[in-house]
Amino acid sequence: MTSSIVTALLAGFGTGLSLIVAIGAQNAFVLRQGARRHAVLSVVAICAVSDAVLIALGVAGVGAVVTAWPAALTAVGLAGGAFLLGYGFLAARRAWRPDPAAALTAGGPEAGSARRAVLTCLAMTWLNPHVYLDTVLLLGSLASDRGDLRWAFGTGAALASLSWFSALGFGARSLSGVLSRPRAWRVLDGLVAATMLATGGMLLAGAQG
Numbered sequence: 001m002t003s004s005i006v007t008a009l010l011a012g013f014g015t016g017l018s019l020i021v022a023i024g025a026q027n028a029f030v031l032r033q034g035a036r037r038h039a040v041l042s043v044v045a046i047c048a049v050s051d052a053v054l055i056a057l058g059v060a061g062v063g064a065v066v067t068a069w070p071a072a073l074t075a076v077g078l079a080g081g082a083f084l085l086g087y088g089f090l091a092a093r094r095a096w097r098p099d100p101a102a103a104l105t106a107g108g109p110e111a112g113s114a115r116r117a118v119l120t121c122l123a124m125t126w127l128n129p130h131v132y133l134d135t136v137l138l139l140g141s142l143a144s145d146r147g148d149l150r151w152a153f154g155t156g157a158a159l160a161s162l163s164w165f166s167a168l169g170f171g172a173r174s175l176s177g178v179l180s181r182p183r184a185w186r187v188l189d190g191l192v193a194a195t196m197l198a199t200g201g202m203l204l205a206g207a208q209g
Contacts, residue, residue, distance in 0.1 A: 008149035012156025013163075015142060016055070019134045020164050025084050026124050026131075028195040030165055032188060034172025039117035044169040046118065050125045051135060051161035058140020059154035073129045080127030081203030087120070088196030095189035129203065 020027070026047060033043045125131060139157050143150040 004149060005152045008146050008152035009156040009159075011146075012139075012143070012153035012158075013160045014156075015153075016051075016139065016157030016160030017164060019138070020051070020161055024130075025087075025128065025196050025199040026121075027168060028192045029121065029124055030169050031172050032192055033117060033121075034169040035175045035188065037173055039114040040169045040173070042114060042118050043121045044165045046121045047125060047165040048158075048162040050122075050131075052158040054131060054135035055139050055143075055154050055157050055161075058136040058138075059143045059150050061140065061144070062136055073132065076127055076132070077129045077203045077206055080123075080129065081200045083123050083127055084196045084200030084203065087124075088193050088200055091189045091193035091196060095186045095193055128199075129206075 030043055030047060034040050135157075139154065143153040143157075146153045
């Protein structure tokens with residue numbers, strides 16, 4: 001029985017990791033916050049805890065409720081797409097016309113408040129319908145195939161989320177030396193802008209399709 005639990009745990013870990021490693025809006029935001037060394041613990045905690053909650057809902061069988069309300073996912077897609085487009089344009093403006101007076105310290109330019117970082121992270125996490133599709137529906141469905149071991153599978157997926165966001169957020173601190181140069185920040189903001197604009201555009205297109 002113990003070996004079966006470990007197998008289910010590892011399967012959930014691998015599956016969860018495969019779903020979140022791809023570069024997306026949330027990952028780009030965590031990467032930028034980590035590179036700036038600003039509100040990293042709060043951002044990582046929000047991402048990991050949110051995923052754990054959604055995965056638990058999926059394992060518990062809430063996926064059927066989500067599929068029964070397609071209009072809710074459409075509304076989330078519209079709101080999330082608009083938000084990401086706005087954030088993407090701001091990042092593009094920073095990349096195109098950086099503030100020469102911004103201090104490129106460990107905190108990075110325009111470090112801002114922790115409250116703003118937290119609110120932005122919450123919006124990026126909960127206003128993305130793909131998060132619900134990946135965690136509540138897909139992982140929930142895969143977990144249900146495990147029968148009595150579905151919670152071990154879900155735990156593995158949640159641990160994958162925690163491991164990834166911790167590595168991404170705290171690991172990005174090593175970039176602070178490279179990002180002491182203004183050009184490096186322009187490149188990073190350009191990457192963030194491209195990711196946000198592409199994701200936001202796809203969310204709006206999907207919600208209206």
